[in-house]
Amino acid sequence: MRYVLALFIYRVIFLLLTPIFLLVLLIRSLNHPEYRHRLVERLGFFPKSYKQGGIVVHAASVGEVIALKSFIEKLLINYPDLPITITSFTPTGSAQITKLFDGRVQHGYLPLDIFPCTTLFLHRLKPKMIIFMETELWPNLIAQCAQQQIELLLINGRLSKKSLTSYQKLSALMAPCLNRFDKILTQSEENLTHFLQLGAHESRCENSGNLKFDISVNEQVINKKAELAKLLVADDNQPKRTVWLVASTHEGDEAIALAAFKALLPQHPSLLLVLVPRHPERFEHVANLCLEQQLTLAKRSNNTIINDEQVWLLDSLGELMAAFALSDIVTMGGSFSEIGGHNPLEPALFNKPVIVGHNMSNFNEIMQQLRQENAIIELTNNTPTNESSTQLVNEISALLEQPKRQQMLGENALKVVLQNQGASEKTLAQVIKLLPIITSNSDTMPLGDNS
Secondary structure, eight states: OHHHHHHHHHHHHHHHTHHHHHHHHHHHTTTOGGGGTTGGGGGTOOOTTSOOSSEEEEOOSHHHHHHHHHHHHHHHHHOTTSOEEEEESSHHHHHHHHHHHTTSSEEEEOOOSOHHHHHHHHHHHOOSEEEEETTOOOHHHHHHHHHTTOEEEEEEEOOOHHHHHHHHTTHHHHHHHHTTSSEEEESSHHHHHHHHHHTOOGGGEEEOOOGGGOOOOOHHHHHHHHHHHHHHOSOTTSOOOOEEEEEEEOTTHHHHHHHHHHHHTTTOTTOEEEEEESSGGGHHHHHHHHHHTTOOEEEGGGTOOOSSOSEEEOOSSSOHHHHHHHOSEEEETTOSSTTOOOOTHHHHTTTOOEEEOSOOGGGHHHHHHHHHTTOOEEOOSSOOHHHHHHHHHHHHHHHHHOHHHHHHHHHHHHHHHHHTOOHHHHHHHHHHHHSOOOOSSSSOOOSSOOO
């Protein structure tokens, strides 16, 4: 009874807030027009041409899409007769889906968790299964799926201590919501414990490992790397410049990186700083920050060869993995503030030494393994901008003078990635348990990609 009341209140509140949600999207679209494109999908109006009766996988943004790539490929192989639909929330996530799967999947924005919108969404697609990822808990949509006997799976489950504390205040709503999932697969034992503490039944939960380890280099990344590499070769007679890449930056990260870079230049004048802002709406702002520091700047969007420019701004989408491959040292943005960092495994896949700030709380288990293998450099506790910059200067200077240490850190990081792969296979096995593969003959289809 408490759950029914809590769900009713949730639905009423979200319905009343609908105009505000739409207004927020429109405001964001002032700097990022893609937010007002396909707005009807956020209300549940998916194209009528989309096939029904398949599997829906929700990947909120770019990082989730990349992490899901291996798993989605396995779904496409094992369920060739079912439509696979991938939903996202952000335009960058949408662009990444298009780039990675190029028409092999259906794609749209997950609707707002409002009763009429989700009702229309489910009516349009009539899925057999919906798969959510990490901490995507949408009580209204999940309740409707359970009522319609749609299989529900939460994969790569992640629940931080902070989120656990917040959700426990809404336990009357969240605990029953969790137990509408047919299975919850978590990233780690710690996350499994948190889901149990929130009220999930033990029989529904299992630690399957972290999908973010199951990354690989595909042909797209190889081709993109070759494309970017051509812009980095200004003169065959000049030695290759050392590239320091600062990836997925947020407000404040660039100030730290630029201060450190200016301090490094007297000793390392040929060092090239590559900045990759996390959000496209900040591209112009970051460009202005560089110019204010009186640094010479090249923009990827201009598609010009890098000569003696000091900073290269990757104001583009879908090129970060290729940029990792071309870098010498990588610093992960979002780790100098309350953001909690971004995935250090992506540069690790390319044998790169990785430096992170003091806050990598989004990747606690991954960081634990990287520390154990001496595969990461962490800056110390939360410090003012100037102190963070000083620490960066010291760490990067040391790496530039110790190429063998660079190599060792990169090799150790890659080892951590390779040793922990396999979560995609375990996740697929759970999908098959819930949604058995039907074939036209007695042979079963391959589990995973054996091609």
